[in-house]
Amino acid sequence: MRPTVHDIAAAAGVSLATVDRVLNQRPGVRHVTREKVETAIRDLGYVRDVAAANLAKGRVYPLTFILPASDNSFMHGLNAEIRAAIARSAAERTDIRIVEVPAFDPQALVRELETLAAEKPSGVALVATDAPDVRAAVDRLVHDGIPVVTLVSDLTGSLRHHYAGVDNIAAGRTAARLLGRFLGGARGEIVILAGSMLVRDHRERLEGFASVMAQEFPALHLLPVLEGRDDPEVAHMLIADALGKNDGIIGIYSLGAGNRGLIRALKEKAADRSLTVIAHELTAHTRAALLDGTIDAILNQDAGHEVRSAIRVLKAKADGLAVIDAQERIRLDIFLKDNLP
Amino acid sequence: MRPTVHDIAAAAGVSLATVDRVLNQRPGVRHVTREKVETAIRDLGYVRDVAAANLAKGRVYPLTFILPASDNSFMHGLNAEIRAAIARSAAERTDIRIVEVPAFDPQALVRELETLAAEKPSGVALVATDAPDVRAAVDRLVHDGIPVVTLVSDLTGSLRHHYAGVDNIAAGRTAARLLGRFLGGARGEIVILAGSMLVRDHRERLEGFASVMAQEFPALHLLPVLEGRDDPEVAHMLIADALGKNDGIIGIYSLGAGNRGLIRALKEKAADRSLTVIAHELTAHTRAALLDGTIDAILNQDAGHEVRSAIRVLKAKADGLAVIDAQERIRLDIFLKDNLP
DNA sequence: CCAATTTTGATGTACGTAAATCAAAAAATA
DNA sequence: TATTTTTTGATTTACGTACATCAAAATTGG
CATH class of the missing domain: 1.10.260.40 (lambda repressor-like DNA-binding domains)
Structure with a gap:
């Protein structure tokens, strides 16, 4: 005993x-x-005995998730996963709140973090916009003893306790190797479609991608990065345009969201061409495109895992307990048409 | 409230x-x-309130894990993960026991399952050997109200409550597509190294592999399956022999354990040849081989996840509670040298 | 309708911890 | 040494559930 x-x-x-x-x-x-x-x-x-202690204290863990108000499948999915966690609140003794802030707006995020500092929740999870002010606001929360985890996009150099997301440099490198190997030594041009170079995760994916491409696949030439702002319409326009005026293109790496537009452009302009395409985030659209051969591989991060992990870590930190590192590592999922869940 | x-x-x-x-x-x-x-x-x-109920009952969950006594890295890893779970027993109210039975021996497994029926544990996890007797013994346990999950290798057609392992058909298919794409249309012969066709997971991987190969990569010809019994020595001998007498070989799929021997054979016999190699299970050996270019991709199942998942599911079933399906789905990890953990 | 039986209520203790109160003891200060 | 202050002990209640006991009520059988 x-x-x-x-x-x-x-x-x-x-x-x-x-x-x-x-x-x-x-x-x-x-x-x-x-x-x-x-x-x-x-x-x-x-x-x-944490269970007995929580019983005696009548403890609940008030947690706040701060998300960008972005209208893309990935953020919708993330939102849904948090709501699923809210549905489990009773059993998990959590009291989770979702706060949306304008996307790509560091100041809005900082204001929200400052409001939160007063509320003193048991923990805060945020999709970080990478800016010095945000870093400072996060550090302040941590100094006040509030556990903080970054979600999806990290804030390196800050005092956040944990990052619940994939290694985006590794993701970019993996995409490069897959694309390079799939193209099997062919010579040609590669289109890179990003959301915005202002967010860290996209910058890191690009960095990883470019580095492996340069080192290992010199026959492939990278065209200037297209920024689609994670918007399907913009993505469609950019890709359709690029394919229209350059027929040396043999591969595409889409490292952000807004793939709906990419897929539409591919079906319109490249049904006949044999392009190799690698995209991020498994959604209904990318899944269908993978199955019909429009996309060759999808790199994915499991939003459900990220949310559950963030909650586990925040609770553990609030109680000063250890976490199982391997369990909290968010892996880069690689999906071909054969191993879709 | x-x-x-x-x-x-x-x-x-x-x-x-x-x-x-x-x-x-x-x-x-x-x-x-x-x-x-x-x-x-x-x-x-x-x-x-399960926590309060468990407190009142002083409940612990006696769980038994039945493993084959195999001397390969994967089983060692699985063992280590269970021991890690044992170390967490106090916090998780579990009382976990590991039982080893001779590998590839259905009768030994059946005897163990019958012994267990008398002990009435809260749950049983087993690496199933695929045989009718085993199925019957599992069904008996389930009829006695004991939750059963299969681990790593499933027992379809039985009444087991859950399978904590990867979809091996999908794994084989994925391996085939990766190998086919990496070989980029080349023509040649493929060696398949399995452990034994007596275990279901290996049969399924082969089935998936062969099916995609036949459908999508007709230029690649599959040589008769080599059975290495998950033994590094046997694997070494078989591969060295095959490479020695057939120089049409351009790819290898190792779907079982014993990769230490495979890697040694590759370094001895194929340092000059440009073989594309895909193997299963990330171990110290396969990891090194992936990094030095001897292996091109590793398919892996996360033993830690499998063990933690099995425990969660067994506890939930013992209490008649629901599980989070997505959380218990064991994914097929694909590792290139860029996304190693 | 009475006795036997079944069903229900009232109550207390327990699990391991938190938190509060009041009294007693010990230490520090004058 | 007397007094104040600090430290410690003893005890109680509570959290939500499990489980046991005994008495009271309701139902059933004869």
């Missing part, structure tokens, strides 16, 4: 009340007594 | 004791009264 507070009290030769004072850092314990108790805790290997 | 037993008692107009009798299916409740209570439960949307 694992030891209880009673066992510690007995072992340390103090009363239950004193053990409680030590465990919950309440005042009124002499230094020597506190040490006796802490020694007993260590000797017996006591770990607080 | 979520409703408690007290709320149900009040709503149904009965005493707490009666609610308890209904909830824990104790005798001595008239049919009409039972219905009143059940209606109140439904109306209020009551769900039992």
Whole structure:
């Protein structure tokens, strides 16, 4: 049987009340007594029964998710996963709130983070826009003792406790190798379609992609990056235009959202050409395109995993507990038409 | 606030004791009264607080994992993950036991399952050997009300509650497409190295592989399957031999364990040749081979995820609770040298 | 209608922890 | 030493559920 507070009290030769004072850092314990108790805790290997403690405290974990108000499939999916987590709130003792802020707007995000600092939730998860002010606001939250995890897009250099998202440099590198190998030594031009170079995840994917391309596939020439702002209409226009005026194009890497437009352009302009296409994010549209051969591979991050992971980590940090690192690592999923879920 | 037993008692107009009798299916409740209570439960949307219930019951979940006594990296890894779960037992209220049975021996497995039926654990996870007797023994356990999940290798047609492993047909298909695309239209012969055609997961991988190859890559010719019994020595011998006497070989698919031997053979016999190689299971050996270019892609199943998933599912089934399907889906990981964890 | 039986209620204890109160003991200060 | 202050102990209630016991009520059988 694992030891209880009673066992510690007995072992340390103090009363239950004193053990409680030590465990919950309440005042009124002499230094020597506190040490006796802490020694007993260590000797017996006591770990607080979190379930019992939460029961006694009637504890709930108020968590806030801050998302950009973007109208694309990926963000919709992320939203849905958070709502699914909200549906599980009772069993998980969470009280989750979703806050939407304008996309690509650091100041709006900072304002929201400052509001949050006053509310003192048990934890905050945010899709970070990469800006110094945001970093500072996050650091302030952390200094106030509020656990923070970044979601989907990281904020390196900040004090955030954890990042629940994929390694985007690795994602870009993987895309490059897949594309390069699939093209099997052919010579030609590659179109890169991004959302915006203002968001870190897109910059990192591009960086990884370009680096492997340069090193390992010199026969493939990268055209200047197209920025589609994660918007299907813009993406359609850009891709249709590029395919129209350059028939040296043999591959496309779409590293952002808005693939609906890309797919439409491909069907219109390249039904006859044998393009190799790699895109990010598995949605109803990209899935269909993968199955019909319009897209050759999809790189994906599992939004459900990211949300569940963020919640687990925030709860653990709030309680000062350890997490299982391997469980919280968000993998880069690679889907071909054969291994779709 | 979520409703408690007290709320149900009040709503149904009965005493707490009666609610308890209904909830824990104790005798001595008239049919009409039972219905009143059940209606109140439904109306209020009551769900039992599992944490509080477990606390009151002092419940632990005795779980048994049955593994084949195979000496390969994958099984060692699986073992290690279970031991890691054992280390978390206190917090998770589990009491996990590992039982090893001789590999490829259905009768030994059946005997173990029969022993287990008497012990009445809260749940059983097993790496299934595919045989009618095993199926029958599993079905008996399930009939006795013991939750059963298959691990790594499934037992279709049995009554097992869940399968914690990858879709091996999809894995084989994926391997075929990767190999086919990487070879980019070249013509040549493909070596398939399996462990044994007696285990279902290997048969399924082969089936998926052969089917995509036949359909989509007719220029590639599959040589007769080599059975290495998941043994590095045997694998080495078989591959060295094949490469020695057939220089039409341009690709290898290793769908079982024992890749240490495969890698050694490749370094000895094919350092100069440009073979494309796809293997299963990420281990220290295959990882190194992927990084140095000996292997081109590794398909992997995350043993840690499988073990944690099996435990979650067994606990949920023991309590009659729902699981989050997406969370329990074991994905096929595809690793190139760029996205290694 | 009475007795036997079944059903229901009332109540208490337990699980491991949190949190509060009040009294007692010990230490620090005057 | 007397007094104040700090530290410690003892005890109680609570969280939501499980489980047991005994008494009271309702139902059933004869």
